Amino acid sequence: MPSDKTASPDNAPTPQDLTDDLVRLLSPIREGEDRFTGPAQPGGQGRVFGGQVIAQALQAAQATIGEDKQAHSLHAYFLRGGEEGPPIDYATERDFDGRSFANRRVVASQGGTPILNLTASFQAPEEGLSHQAAPMPDVPDPEGLVTDDEVRAKALEAFGEKMSAGQRALMMRPRPIEMRSSGRHQWLNPEPREPHSFSWFKTVGSLPDDPALHRAVIAYASDYTLLGTSVLPHGLSWMRGELISASLDHAIWFHAPARADEWLLYETDSPWSGSGRGYNRGRIFTRDGVLVASTAQEGMIRQARRKSGSD
Template sequence: MGRVFGGQVLAQALQAAQASVTDGKTAHSLHAYFLRGGREGAPIKYRIARDFDGRSFANRRVVATQEGDDGMPCPILNLTASFQTPETGLEHEDAPMPDVVGPDDLRPDMEVRRETVEKLGDRLNDAQRALMLRPRAIEMRTHDKLHWMNSDPKPPRAHSWFRTVAPLPDDPALHRAVITYASDYTLLGTSALPHGLSWMRGELVGASLDHAIWFHRPIDEHTRADEWLLYATDSPWSGSGRGFNRGRIYNRRGDLVASVAQEGMMRKRKKRD
């Protein structure tokens, strides 16, 4: 039994919080801590606390739990989300969209994954091979080489386009949840780039520790999760067994849609004697 993708638990926890806010307020930020790795196939329960409902803002806490080995509920994630009544205000942006090749001129990451698996051959075990080739709900097209694509040290920056593989309903809450789901892709791996190491090649041990997102724009025809969005990530620091990563999500017009931050455990795997 494998481990649940962290983005899935984030997205479902956000959806649980969003379902409890029914007065027109929309999520503008979330902050979460991963406590334990979730198990694939086992039910996950989401408990919601309605901490605050004001005129302009509201706050929700969500605890995601799975049944532990002793049969008792075991927390795997804590999430706090803030909601705001839509309003106009002072506007500025000081984070220009990177000048990168558009998604139409890039190959799908899945094609590159298949080639990588063939190239590495027996150096990948069955679990690594299955992880690389498993179908994904998010299509990604990468402008750079991610950690699993390259073993040469490079600056800690990456740029990938993403969208869902199929159209989504016109539900803004769902699009925010899917963007949250996708924001867990490529992020922690950015801090591995300067070291030329990869989880996929079995060279690192890692896990997400926390995750934060700020949604800057309402969901419209330009910010949908089933239209191409650019995910620009960078890692300003790693050390002490941890890597810190930041992300900026843009639409094709160059508008900043969301900002992301995450710290994760990152340790070099010890060789067995």
């Protein structure tokens, strides 16, 4: 079970504690041949993080596949917002098992109500025609960038009084994924800018040598920053209470193995937004320029209405 450590000064979790808790979080408990229960986020409150549900569903699917095949893609639809705290149930269907490919379908439910549908495809490793047309972006190395934790602290100083106690606690909660973004943060900068962003990420501690777990952690982290790219041209921010949003779907293609406890560069862009929705794409590179995954997500984005005095 996840640890009950808190972020109090006298009992602050170490980076390795946070990483070990993430491993436990992304290790669903088998309740039957194809049924699993996902552990709850330690100290969680509010809406469950979408990346957690995607990663747990992927892990449930991976647990029903032999070691001869690896996940190469997943496609998920968010149906309802889940709640942090209660466990999440994962029912897996073995839709196809072939010599080269296999397919799994997972329904994530909470309290008997479906919150996410996910389909994952698996392939036996093989040699084939190979090319990489996408060059790695030329951005500063992570060592020269401030952490997103530092940026969150500055944002809290600027906008904390406008947040609820729960929102402030969520912002300051220690995180197992360290992120360092290149360029201006929309949290602090209201000026509209190009819908293109770059963030380095990795776990704050070491992970076991399990390729399936590293794919799950990458899936977990891929839900960070992606939807926010589509609001950059509009100069709006969740931090300032200007937006209402929710992820609608999420897709990942795993191109090559990668370690999630080593720096990975996440490049995101948004070609379009409209009709209350924003479309976003992402590419994930290793430090030596290998494209290891691609992502796509559409989400609901709506400008929050200001309350009038008569409301």
